[in-house]
Amino acid sequence: MTVQDTHTLRAARGEALIAEARANGRGSLDEAAGKALLADFGVRVPRSRFAADVVQAAEIAGELDGPFVVKVVSPDILHKSDAGGVALRLADADAVRAAVEAMAAKPLIAAAKVDGWLVEEMMPSGREIVIGGYRDPQFGPMIMVGLGGIFVEVLRDISFRICPIEAKDAEEMLAELKGHALLDGARGEAGIDKAALIDIMLRIGGAGGLLMRHQADIAELDLNPVIASQNGAVAVDARVILTPQAEADIAFEAPDASPLDAFRPLFEPRTVAVLGASTKDVAIANTFIRRMKAFGYEGSIYPIHPAAEEIEGLKAYPSLADTPEPVDYAYIAVGAERIPGILAAAGGRCRIAQVISSGFGELEDGKALQDALVEGGRTGGARILGPNCLGTYSPRGGLTFPAEAPKEVGTIGVISQSGGLTTDIIKRGEWRGLRFSGAVTIGNSADVEPHELLAYYLADPQTRAIGIYMEDVKHGRAFYEQLKKASKPVVILKGGRSALGRLAAASHTGALAGDEKAWEALQKQTPAVLVATVDEFIDLLLALQHFDLHPDHPTRTVTLFGNGGGSSVLGTDAFAGAGLEVAPYGEEARRLLEAMKLPPGTSVANPIDTPVRTLQEKDGFVAGEILDIVYGHAHPDAVLMHLNLSAFVGRGSVDPIDNLFTVVGQTKEKWPGGPHFALALRTDGSAALDDRRRHYREKARAIGVPVFDEIAPAAKALAGIGHLERRLNGR
Secondary structure, three states: OOHHHHHHHHHHHHHHHHHHHHHOOOOEEOHHHHHHHHHHOOOOOOOEEEEOOHHHHHHHHHHOOOOEEEEEEOOOOOOOOOOOOEEEEEOOHHHHHHHHHHHHOOHHHHOOOOOEEEEEEOOOOOEEEEEEEEEEOOOEEEEEEEEOOHHHHOOOOEEEEEOOOOHHHHHHHHHHOOOHHHHHOOOOOOOOOHHHHHHHHHHHHOOOOHHHHOOOOEEEEEEEEEEEEOOEEEEOOOEEEEOOOOOOOOOOOOOOOOHHHHHHHHHOOOEEEEEOOOOOOOOHHHHHHHHHHHHOOOOEEEEEOOOOOEEOOEEOEOOHHHOOOOEEEEEEOOOHHHHHHHHHOOOOOEEEEEEOOOOOOOOHHHHHHHHHHHHHHHHHOOEEEOOOOOOEEEOOOOEOOOOOOOOOOOOEEEEEOOHHHHHHHHHHHHHHOOOEEEEEEOOOOOOOOHHHHHHHHHHOOOOOEEEEEEOOOOOHHHHHHHHHOOOOOEEEEEOOOOOOOOOOOOOHHHHHOOHHHHHHHHHHHOOEEEEOOHHHHHHHHHHHHHOOOOOOOOOOEEEEEEOOHHHHHHHHHHHHHOOOEOOOOOHHHHHHHHOOOOOOOOEOOOOEEOOHHHHHHHHHOHHHHHHHHHHHHHOOOEEEEEEEHHHHOOOOOOOHHHHHHHHHHHHHHHOOOOOEEEEEEEOOOOHHHHHHHHHHHHHHHHOOOOEEOOHHHHHHHHHHHHHHHHHHOOO
């Protein structure tokens, strides 16, 4: 029998068990059916038999090997232990008979519909492990592992991944557990067979595993506990909660069209139509036309108005079907109820329409109108961005919605569900030195979704790194699949990570799996980093704009070089907190640095603590000699130079910081492929020093160096760089 035949047979038997449960009006599989399903997927379970009554239970005990466990089987009792429906360590048939009679008399069981009793051989003791799964509403099947007992109940010592997992994912999950040392043996206890445990995890959550094969039907799964020992692992309890009804498979299907072809009209539009501009008032659409002109858009702009001859000095046309040329991009800011009809009448002459107007799916009574909007776009042949957004910014295409956005084409692509936040990212990013390949606001994402624009940026040779702000993701599986295969780094600022909650979870796994667990798993499985604030978002994108990533040696060790002993101490702590090392140098690097005979007060152990006087040596060019030794003999993964700008004011006729940029540029050229180099330029908050820092930022941008305001944000960004490098290397 081929592997495919085996998978087909498993699926058919599993479907039969699930269909039988549904036909009987059950929302879950009974334990016998659950264990049959596990055994079909190669998961070891105890020998067991179903008994309809106390007499049959005693007979079965005579045919199996004791000691025994007896459990009630009832569609009304999900948590058997809470109802007193589990009896352990039963020596023989008489003990089984007595246990069944005692359990049947307990109030919760006596009041329930009891199908019968499960009699099974009790497994030897070992380490209790919980393996679970659930169907995340956004990302589909997920798997959990945790240590049993108090570890999962109280300490929540658990790890999650999005399915399907591979062996290395399972290994990482076990290593993440706080009590992972117990698996190898501790305080005289023997270790467990981790290979057997990983095998179960793959049979549950792997590519052909239970959760993937039955993802439309299984809502929650608990194997609690799995008894793991030196001799293997056995699932001694199984709880399978079914979805309310069989749901559609949410597996990702790649779109037919190339993403570059599909969205070239958005990022490089030759013709732009504007709906909502007025001849009398300055509406938002009028402002858009003015900003496009000021930005230098070189294509044709067609105002659309049912009656006007001219708007903003441009000839107007009555509809999208009447423009001299087909429209690549339409900016629509008219009454919500009119838009579906406008788009339906476009006659295939509009490629992409961005709907700025609100009043759609963000309101309960606007959901039907949003459906009509999407249908109108399909009828008229247009893809729809939004509604409820602000626009698109594409310096390569001359397209902008913010005022005075930078015209320089950059390498950072942004996707955002918030228009206002996107304006902040563009403008604040500009001051920090970020330059963009594009920034698209998608609002409700009724039609075009984040994963489609992500596919564009991943294919776009102009884009080096991608930043995404999102509040929801309708087709999370498609989004995850795009990220999983990404060859570029992605930074995600996620809003509302705990908004949905798990309000009606029926299993341990479901109760422990808040929405944030799926996003944390996504970060661990893909080249993506989750950040919590706009500042962290900009910090990491700034680093990605300038750094050539090193997947073959991910960032871990750091040289901290600058003035201020206290700042160096706090900076070392900040890097340690971010999981990076500012470790003392080896003997050779230390010897060479000490041989420089730098002025008193200088420390060269790492951190390199240099008073202002030291950095003024040779008009600042002494820093180049120090860096040569660091690069040539210490070999850190990154170097962060931190300077307190106020300490340099009025300290001589030569500004050593200006010369420092020459030094850094020369060092980067001398050591290609060397450590990541970044600057933290601290000020006292005065306007004069803040202006000076802006001057330095521009000089740093010219030589490919990101500038941070403090050491701690730089440490977080470099930790993100290390994570991305590991993920891009498949670690």
